[in-house]
Amino acid sequence: MKNKRVFWNKFLRILLLVIPLLFLGVCTSSAQEGEAEVLEDSLAQPPAPPTEVKAFDTPNDNGHSITVTWKLSVDDGAGQNNVVSYEVLRSESPDGEFEVRGLAPAGENVFEDKGAKEKQDANYFPPHKDFYYKVRARGDGLFSVSEVSPPAHAYGQWYHTGKTPVVVAVLLFSTFCLVFITVARKGKKLYIRPLAGIEAVDEAIGRATEMGKPILYILGLGSADMIATIASFTILSRVAKKVADYQTPILIPCCDPIVMAVAQETVRAAYLEAGRPDQYKEENIYYLTSMQFAYVAGVNGIMLREKPATNFYLGKFYAESLLLAETGSLAGSIQISGTDEIAQIPFFVAATDYTLIGEELYAASAYLGREPTLLGTLKGQDWGKAVVMLALILGALAATFNFQFFLNLFAVQL
Amino acid sequence: MTFYERMMNLDRRWVYLVIGVVVVVTAIWSFAVPLYVTPEARSVYDFVESLVPGEVLMIGVDYAPEVMAELHPMSYAITRQCFAKDVKLLLCCLHQNGPGMVEQVVAQVAEEYDKVNGIDYVYLGYKPYPSITILAMGQNFRIPFPEDYYGTPLDSLPMMRNMTNFDNVKAIINISGGSGTEYWINYANGRYNAKLAIGVTGVMTADYYPFLQSGQIFGLIGGMKGAAEYEYLAERGGYISREKGQLWASKSMPIQTTTHIVIILFIVIGNVGYFMSKRKK
Amino acid sequence: MGTAELIWNGVAALLVLCIYSFLYKDNPFYKFAEHLVVGVSAGYFAMILFYNAFLPKLINPLRAGQYWYIIPGILGLLMWARFSRKWQWLSRPTLGFVIGSGAGLAIPLYLQNYVIRQLHATMLPVGFTSWPLITNVMIIIMVFCALTYFYFSKQHKGAFGVAATFGIWTLMVGFGAGFGMTVMGRVALLAERVVFLRDYFAELWGALF
């Protein structure tokens, strides 16, 4: 079936070729020779070669790549307009054997010749070694090759220039924080506005004590190196101290063993600080499982059987947020939640009593601790926001009046 | 407890029960739900409808089996519509896990309509690096795809004879479950000014409305609902039929519609109870 | 379906029903499924770690002569000091390594992806001559106000308070939209489970009678 089709395809093609030829032949006598030549020329002539081929080390990389640029062939998009693509060739010496390294479509005048960094890799690209490049324009089956470029070698850089906006942001923001920490340490009183979710913490712990029921603290599904989990450790540290004062048990089922270890350290230190090391029970901080929904199944069981008076959900949460929050509300617990995962905030807002929204999660430990140094960083955060807001207005104006220079200040190039 | 207070503080198990019953019942008695068709989905349908026999439409299919439920119905409906109208199709796939799936769609529908590979449709297959592939196709389809998916050189396919690049297709419809869409918008439309419409998953939909507004895409089919809208139009146009089981997205839409109605009703009940019990006090 | 598959799927179907029974109330069936899945998943995860991390990231490099992999080995062994109360503190440098690397990496990444890039993307041209330009004005005002809501060191009073209130309204509209958009996906999951149960019982019926 397929063979038959191919046959007919070929037959048709031949027919299509033959008919015009016959027609041409019949008309030869009347046709002018010049015309025929032009026709043949455009079929047979290769495009003009690309010129000014330059090779240089690719900036901002680890030293296993060279970038090649060239001036487009005059037949690319103009002239005969028959360039299809460019092929980039490389050799270790100007008159040695060149091998094809890659392809760029017509209209492109830059190519990054990139290789692997592992020596055993077949595509290994040696750094600190001179290479020569040629670019050839490819027409319909015909090539024309450029001159050989001057040599270039690849090397790694000490600084990524495209990330300058990030460096500036890091320095600026750190300065804000450090300045306000110093100011705060000198004893200047800093105002912070009340946050409902934070004010509720004391009440929630008190309630658990009155009812004689435990407190459940969920650190989320994040691993110990996630910043939301780390923020949750800092909050746990404050909460555990208050809990130790009230002598209420705190249950912390974890879904990561390292998180469990840090949580144990945190709570133990808090009990020690509260002067009640004897009250600390390590078996209340345990590992359950690392798999999302198995973990939720387990925690739901704990909520319904231990009936904690208060549930804290602080850290990184995903789809399980609503499963936890609904079961908790079924069990009649007071619930305080907070995450930086925007997709889960709606469910926490709907199903828990208090929600720390995004940045509030990160501010919570400072609010609970009330130490001047911590409040200083809050002030630093506010200054960061002020700069962002200012930049936003200026950026909008710059975009409106096409002031590209200002916008480029904020463009991170990776 | 008064009636209104009871309305307000309904045991949540009643909510669960009603949801469960509604889902099971709707799953068993599947019925057609009239659907509001968004203008952005309709414009894709209308455009395909406006094509005349012999014209070529290009479909870029860039998704993996994970998002099949949302996107496969779009591919099927559009393919069926085109073949029924004798519109020729040029397909390609820029997602590494998708090529076999696309082949399955086009081969199946082609058989239904007695269409011949190479004459009525061409499937180019898969190439990595979507940006380069799209850029190169804008020059000539033969650069990234010297041969089609089955290994036949493009030049020996009758349909490809007069086809060079995007200028020879009436429009491109990109059905995608990932970042592929951005490349089509930036390169196929941005660089070669090709007429472009997209079909994307539900979560991606909101991100692509700005492109609709700016005119970079002329149509958008969004998620399961968009697929159902398209099926609804295609069914009315007589291109697909419920009896033959050719409606996929529409099948689960009744469940969606009824559960959404139930949830909204519950919200209303809760609020009426809240209002009335407050007024009494 | 073969017999083995029929039995396996039967187990699966029963477990699904056990989980659904939780909707009525906590009960022995749910407790059984819950404890089973906790045990099985913990075992599964441990084996995955063993094959995908412990062997390729520690044992194989050591065997291949990459002796500097002894460092993570020691860091890891220090974790085991936690088995003893007295030597527990020895594990702290290891914990410090994990937390320090997370914190250090977070600074450039969060500033880049969450601050600079979001800021850059919000620098939109504004005006009142066309609808897209007007929506841009709205977006910028809303972002501005929502940021004022997050201010900690200023009282939400006067004009600042008005902006902050408008800001939290904007956030709430966004959260409401997020809630509304998610319903469809969750219902689809339930429909998929219902279809699984329906098909299984139909299959079982066919196999038995």
Add this chain to the structure above:
Amino acid sequence: MRRTLPIAVVAGVGFFMLIQYFIPREEFETLYEWALDWTMVIGCFAMALGLYSLTNMMVTKVRRKAEGWGYSLVALVGLFVMVFVGIVPHYQDSLKYGTLFMDIFEYIYIPIQAAMFSLLAFYIASAAYRAFRVRTVLATILLVSAIIIMLRLIPLGPLSAVNQWLVNFILTVPNMAAKRAFWLGVGLGATATALKIMLGIERGYMGRD
């Protein structure tokens, strides 16, 4: 020593992770990749602690014949069966499709996971019912926004066009603005937290004695 060494490790590793982000050189890239590998290795050792903590809890319950100790036994059996079939019969090949290890995973874990996940369809309904009351301005905004989005799936005749316009508007303007502002705040807050950790201002998580 017990406190300063860990804090020094946090600061040192954190500082390295921070600056390596800006240095593309291969040496730094390699160190960074090692650090990631090492965290994984530490995770493997920690897993032993985790499993010990889990089994210890379950075994204690079984030994004391505490309430529901039979379920703890189920969890223990699940765990040990999984580890046994993961290691013993098919060394290194356990993760391939078709082994008993993967069968248990596929027919016990996956269905329960899918069932738990689909409980969300019920919970999202009950959460909406309870939370979306016009009690406060914020709750009302949340409710209105969510309902407008949900209405897109319901045929409303000519009103559907209006609703669709509103849906598009909410998604592209306030929703977008809310996300941007949220992320900007998170970016600054996360950076501040990371700084506090690295500078040793927050050290409660690192023990005291």
